[in-house]
Amino acid sequence: MPEIIQDAQTFRADKAWGAREIARIDGASVRLHWTDQPYKWHVNDGAEVFVVMQGVVDMHYRENGAEKIVQLGAGDMFVAGVGDEHVAHPIGEARVLVIEREGSV
Template sequence: MEKIDTNAVDGPVAWRGPNFPGFGGAAVKLRWIDTPYRWHRNDDREFFLVLSGCVEMRTRKNGRTSSLLLEAGQAAIIEAGEEHVACPRGAARVLVVET
């Protein structure tokens, strides 16, 4: 068994943090963020959980942008091929699971 302190994942470089292999091929990533990532698509689904802070998750389809505001304890599921970008409002810690 391994204890992980998510509060220890901190800056100064956004979108870096530990990866946890061995979950049936899923990429499990713990990240500290304070800047948007970039618009992108994944080949498979993504589970995006906000552990602390607040993140606006934006999606774009047919030229139209929509968004969800995610606070600590809230998550979003992004479907395969769905164009999206995570935009933190200040510093945030997130758990990302990609299949």
């Protein structure tokens, strides 16, 4: 039976980066996160797709040793490949859909 999610714009977790599991697809997890705080610098063991559903997020990443920042708004996506060091910094509250290998950071 299909699942209908109609509260993605109002979902709120009890802590920053708290998540609701949406689906598991062939070893990947799809989770809706709510946050109002930065995450931590990290490198995933597989690709990660980061979709801003609501809010604004400054995505910091390192390229050839230099830190770069791109600002993402609703509908924007950031794709981190294996070995891409990155960290998300929301500006206020944000809701983010994250698709990544199950058990990843």
